[in-house]
Amino acid sequence: MTPLREKMIDAMLMRGFSIRTQTSYLSAVTALASYYHRCPSRVTYKEIQAYLLYLVKHKQLSPSSIRLYFNGLRFLYVNVLGWSANAFLFDLPKRKQRIPQLLTQDEVQCIIQGSPDLKQKTLFSVCYGCGLRVSELVALRTQDIDIDRSVLGVVQGKGGKDRHVILPHSLLAMIHHYQARYTPKYWLFYSVNACRALCVNSVQRYFSAIKQQQKIEKEGGPHMLRHAYATHQLAAGMSLHLLKQQLGHAHIASTYRYLHWLPNESLSLSADLLAGLEVSHE
Numbered sequence: 001m002t003p004l005r006e007k008m009i010d011a012m013l014m015r016g017f018s019i020r021t022q023t024s025y026l027s028a029v030t031a032l033a034s035y036y037h038r039c040p041s042r043v044t045y046k047e048i049q050a051y052l053l054y055l056v057k058h059k060q061l062s063p064s065s066i067r068l069y070f071n072g073l074r075f076l077y078v079n080v081l082g083w084s085a086n087a088f089l090f091d092l093p094k095r096k097q098r099i100p101q102l103l104t105q106d107e108v109q110c111i112i113q114g115s116p117d118l119k120q121k122t123l124f125s126v127c128y129g130c131g132l133r134v135s136e137l138v139a140l141r142t143q144d145i146d147i148d149r150s151v152l153g154v155v156q157g158k159g160g161k162d163r164h165v166i167l168p169h170s171l172l173a174m175i176h177h178y179q180a181r182y183t184p185k186y187w188l189f190y191s192v193n194a195c196r197a198l199c200v201n202s203v204q205r206y207f208s209a210i211k212q213q214q215k216i217e218k219e220g221g222p223h224m225l226r227h228a229y230a231t232h233q234l235a236a237g238m239s240l241h242l243l244k245q246q247l248g249h250a251h252i253a254s255t256y257r258y259l260h261w262l263p264n265e266s267l268s269l270s271a272d273l274l275a276g277l278e279v280s281h282e
Helices: 003-014 019-036 045-057 063-080 105-113 118-130 134-138 169-182 200-213 223-235 240-247 252-264 270-275
Strands: 151-157 161-166
Touching (some): 003 019, 105 200, 105 223, 118 223, 223 252
Antiparallel strands (some): 151 161
């Protein structure tokens, strides 16, 4: 490991960056060094701009991917090498503003009820019923279920923050039945090896297969269930501030984004959907 790489890792650790962020930032810096065949500390400002243009013009990366590279490089040059933050300004392609496709409650019910077994049915019910990110879903432990208070503990969610999410009673009953059937010891949703948590890729594969089976053609992965939860709850009258807490947003502006679905949607209480779920006895 080079001294510069170690210094960058130490700087990210001190700021509490997630492993995923660390990996992305290091990959961006490594790619730049490989492109110019020299240490990043010897790459000039003009060369960085030329490299970003190369990513757009020749690699044809999306605006979001370009910004990921930019953020990794910016962290190195500003926070590690001491460049002025005001000087680290580059022309970047604008991100396209698109409204993701929203699942209706009927479609959510099709996904949950169309799941091939109790494990997947519970998995997607928890994802939707608590508005979880997929990374938070697979990281759930059995000890995170607080039966007495009917809450779910999300430990170290995005941004390294803990939070509690309200558990509907119908969902709590489903989880209890799932635990009795599958007897998870540590991870609530475990892999083939019971000592390992289910991976994100597995959840994505399950979701894609169910969508295809149910003939749901809207684009998106399991994160669609989180979007659906947020929008359905707002339509049902949940306050933005409570929804912000439920979703684990750092800023209320992130929660406001879900309002763009409401004018054209007539949605009933999402808890009614969960209450209507059948707990199958496999």
